[in-house]
Amino acid sequence: MQDDPLQQYARDRVEELPGAGLEHPFGPHWEVFTVRGKVFMLLTEVTGEPIVILKAAPEDGRALREQYPGITPGYHMNKRHWITLHPGGDLPEQLVEDLVTESYLLLVENLPRAERPVDPDAFGQEAP
Known part of the structure; x- marks a missing residue:
């Protein structure tokens, strides 16, 4: 990995997500993060830079692409x-963590209820 911390932010966040696992179905140059065998994040450097690939709701993805060149x-x-997500420093750590969490929740909410490691509507909310 290069000096940019982007992928490490993403890896660190995944460690806190219940049911998330790491696989290498595309070979050693791809880190594929899954829940119940379904992909929510990929890390690679095959493009020549350390990138993070995440699920996003179409309207959110469009807004993010307009707001951040990275x-x-x-x-x-x-x-x-x-x-x-591309390295370069314009993406704050908190944004990267939030985008990883959102990608995870987009996947989890589409799993059958019995297979969900968390309730996507309540995940991350503190109890009253």
């Missing part, structure tokens, strides 16, 4: 439903 459509993924 966010582009998903590399090798459906461009409406995935975004790519």
Whole structure:
């Protein structure tokens, strides 16, 4: 990994997400993060830079691409439903963590209820 901390922010956040796991189905140059076998994040440097690829709601992805030059459509993924985060320092750590969490929750909310490791509507909210 290069000096940019982008991928490390993403990895650190995944460690806090219940049911998330790391796989390498595309070889050693791709870190694929899944819940119940479904992908929510990919890390790679095959493009020549350490990138993070995440699920995003289409309207959120569009807004993020307009606001941040370091966010582009998903590399090798459906461009409406995935975004790519590029290194370079314009993406705050908290934003990266929030985008990883959102990608995870987008996947979890589409799992059958019995397979969900968390309730996507309540995850991250503190009890009253």
